[in-house]
Amino acid sequence: MISRAERVANYVILSAFAAFALFPVVTILGAALGPDDAGPAGQAWGPHLGNFAAAWEAGHFGTYLRSSLAVSSFVVVVSVVLSIMSGYAFGTMRFRGHTVLFYLFMLGIMMPSEAIAVPLYFDLRTLGLIDTFWSVALPQVALSVAFGTFWMRAYFRASSRAIAEAARIDGASTWRTLWQVLVPPARPAIVTLTVLVFMWTWNEFLIPLIMVTSESLRTAPLGLAFFQGQYTSGFTLLAAGSVIVATPVVLFYLFLQRHFVRGLLQGSVRE
Amino acid sequence: MGRPPGEPGRVAYLYLLPAFVVYAVFLLYPIGRAVQISLYDWDGLTLGRWVGLDNYAAILSDERLRAGFGHALVLIVFYAVIPLAIGLTLAAILNHAQVRGLGFFRTVVFLPQVVAMVVVAVAWRRVYAPDGTLNALLGALGLDGLTRGWLGDHTFALPAVGVVGTWFESGLVTVLLLAGMSRVPAELYEAARLDGAGAVREFFAVTLPSVRGEIAVALTLTVIAALRTFDLVYVTTRGGPGESTSVPSFEVYHRAFGLGQVGSAAAIGVTLTVVIFAISFAINRLADKGTT
Numbered sequence: 001m002i003s004r005a006e007r008v009a010n011y012v013i014l015s016a017f018a019a020f021a022l023f024p025v026v027t028i029l030g031a032a033l034g035p036d037d038a039g040p041a042g043q044a045w046g047p048h049l050g051n052f053a054a055a056w057e058a059g060h061f062g063t064y065l066r067s068s069l070a071v072s073s074f075v076v077v078v079s080v081v082l083s084i085m086s087g088y089a090f091g092t093m094r095f096r097g098h099t100v101l102f103y104l105f106m107l108g109i110m111m112p113s114e115a116i117a118v119p120l121y122f123d124l125r126t127l128g129l130i131d132t133f134w135s136v137a138l139p140q141v142a143l144s145v146a147f148g149t150f151w152m153r154a155y156f157r158a159s160s161r162a163i164a165e166a167a168r169i170d171g172a173s174t175w176r177t178l179w180q181v182l183v184p185p186a187r188p189a190i191v192t193l194t195v196l197v198f199m200w201t202w203n204e205f206l207i208p209l210i211m212v213t214s215e216s217l218r219t220a221p222l223g224l225a226f227f228q229g230q231y232t233s234g235f236t237l238l239a240a241g242s243v244i245v246a247t248p249v250v251l252f253y254l255f256l257q258r259h260f261v262r263g264l265l266q267g268s269v270r271e
Numbered sequence: 272m273g274r275p276p277g278e279p280g281r282v283a284y285l286y287l288l289p290a291f292v293v294y295a296v297f298l299l300y301p302i303g304r305a306v307q308i309s310l311y312d313w314d315g316l317t318l319g320r321w322v323g324l325d326n327y328a329a330i331l332s333d334e335r336l337r338a339g340f341g342h343a344l345v346l347i348v349f350y351a352v353i354p355l356a357i358g359l360t361l362a363a364i365l366n367h368a369q370v371r372g373l374g375f376f377r378t379v380v381f382l383p384q385v386v387a388m389v390v391v392a393v394a395w396r397r398v399y400a401p402d403g404t405l406n407a408l409l410g411a412l413g414l415d416g417l418t419r420g421w422l423g424d425h426t427f428a429l430p431a432v433g434v435v436g437t438w439f440e441s442g443l444v445t446v447l448l449l450a451g452m453s454r455v456p457a458e459l460y461e462a463a464r465l466d467g468a469g470a471v472r473e474f475f476a477v478t479l480p481s482v483r484g485e486i487a488v489a490l491t492l493t494v495i496a497a498l499r500t501f502d503l504v505y506v507t508t509r510g511g512p513g514e515s516t517s518v519p520s521f522e523v524y525h526r527a528f529g530l531g532q533v534g535s536a537a538a539i540g541v542t543l544t545v546v547i548f549a550i551s552f553a554i555n556r557l558a559d560k561g562t563t
Contacts, residue, residue, distance in 0.1 A: 006368075006470070007368060010364045010368045010370065011370075013360065013361070013364060014361065014364060014365075014370065014376060017357070017361060017380070017441070018376060018379055018380070020438065021379050021380050021382070021383070021438070021441075021442065022379060023398065023404070024391070024394040024395055024397075024398055024438070025382070025394070027394055027397055027398055027403075027404045028390075028393070028394040028397065031397065078293075082289050082290040082293065083290065085286040085287070085289065085290065086286060086287050086289075086290035086291070088286055089283040089284075089286035089287045090287075093280065093282070093283040093286075094280065094283075095280050095281065095283040095284065101287065101291075104299070105290075105294065107298075107299075107302075108294060108298050110495065110544075110547055110548060110551060111298065111302065111544060112498075112499050112520065112540070112543055112544055112547060114499070114501060114520045114523045114524065114540050114543065115301075115302060115305055115523075115540035115541060115543060115544045116297075116298055116301035116302055116305065116540075117301075118305065118308075118523060118527045118533065118536050118537055118540055119301045119302075119304035119305045119308055119537065120297065120301045120304075121527070122308075122315060122533065123301070123304060138293065138296075138297050139297045139298075139301075141293050141297070142293050142294050142296070142297035142298040143298065145290045145293060145294050146294065146298070148290075149290060174282055174286075178286075199385055202387065203386075203387035203388065203389075205387070205388060205389055205501070205502040205505070206501055206502070206524070209505075209524075210524075210528070220387070221387045221388075221389040221390070221502075222389075224387075224389050224390065224393065225389050225505070225506055228393060228396075228506065235397055238393060239393075239394075239397070242389075242390045242393045242394065245387055245389070245390055246386045246387060246390045249385050249386070249387070250382070250385060250386065252385075253382070253385040254378075257378060257381075260381070260384070260385060261377075261381060261446060264384060264443065265446065265447050265450060265488075
């Protein structure tokens, strides 16, 4: 059905694009695994895994990964639980102000964080809350809850209204209905929401940049940006540090690829 | 409201309350404050001075700010228009031909979406560096005349930043369009072929109209991403050389924390928010009009 020439052309186009897509990835992996360009000459061939240990030491990535992990875990757990509850209310219950409140939440999905980060910084500074765990985590919970509410509402609306109704007639409380009847089958939707919020929080740069001054609170991307500014002798350790920062989310992506793709594509599609 | 007895009503507010409190305190209240601050000339320390809409007027009159929004328009071409062209081509090929390694290809092109932008920026800084991989590649091809420090060049810095956008948005657009195209019934293609349509006419007559919704979504996402470029500029160029890569998001940060012009920063942030809402609304309206 497809001519030979067309097939060859197809492969040429796809390979060219795959090469473009991989070019920076290969650049950074090659540098991270190559001989240290700031080290002594005449190093052995083969992958230099010692670069990662050296970058870990020089860049304090242990500290940064720990604060990233703390912030991400908090934001994921809190915003997923809050989103399940608010999505449940919007998706299965009728109440006054339903539409207005829902649109209010929708505002947050497109809201650029740079618009809110500036006033937040000055208000939190007045309260003495700047440079704390809360100043990094809570604004991100707010941003994630907007999307999470939208996401869980769509799920509960499509698949849980009849079940919620039946559970209610059986006399189950709304609380039990939610956690024991509706949440277990909702696991795929919740996993998607979890990986997305984890990725957004782990990769967030502007909010920690503005809110944090002490080194112990720096998240991984922020630490990497600082490391880049300070460490100027060669590129090897910077590349190794970049790989360290990117790896957690990339690992999740490789194992849960379907969730990432589905979430990023469907999350944006209007109903 | 007529409601069957026993159906939950008021209890709904209790379920909304925790999410709403966090949302109101850390998002709704700050955006209100941003609007308020934007009406003052304020350095963040001393008492502000009421200036009305002057900060907004400055967005039109201040050359640096106007340039910033102009740069954002250039980035839209690189983040949205070019990826859409690439995505349509790649998705059409992948949808049609039985290509080996489709899964691998999809994994690779989608990967940039999940990598922290700071990491992306560090990688591309290396690519563009005077002794970086792009110049090495050009040298190997015998094009030494073209080599330069790409991010330090007044003419090339902005397109260089834009190409990074093309790089990380193209995969998203491709996967999005591919999902749309795979839902087009095969009979439509057969009918077009029976009518004697070639690959190109078939693309414009069958494929393109049926992925209109996906195109709208792709444009919304990528245009917003272009307007919100911050991490990339912060790590690669800090708006330089000169002002050649200053963009609105970076200006918000730069003015609030570098120049002490918090009122102006807030006005840019509010304007950016309004522009983003307006553009996504417009794109979706256009897409809806096309389908009905």
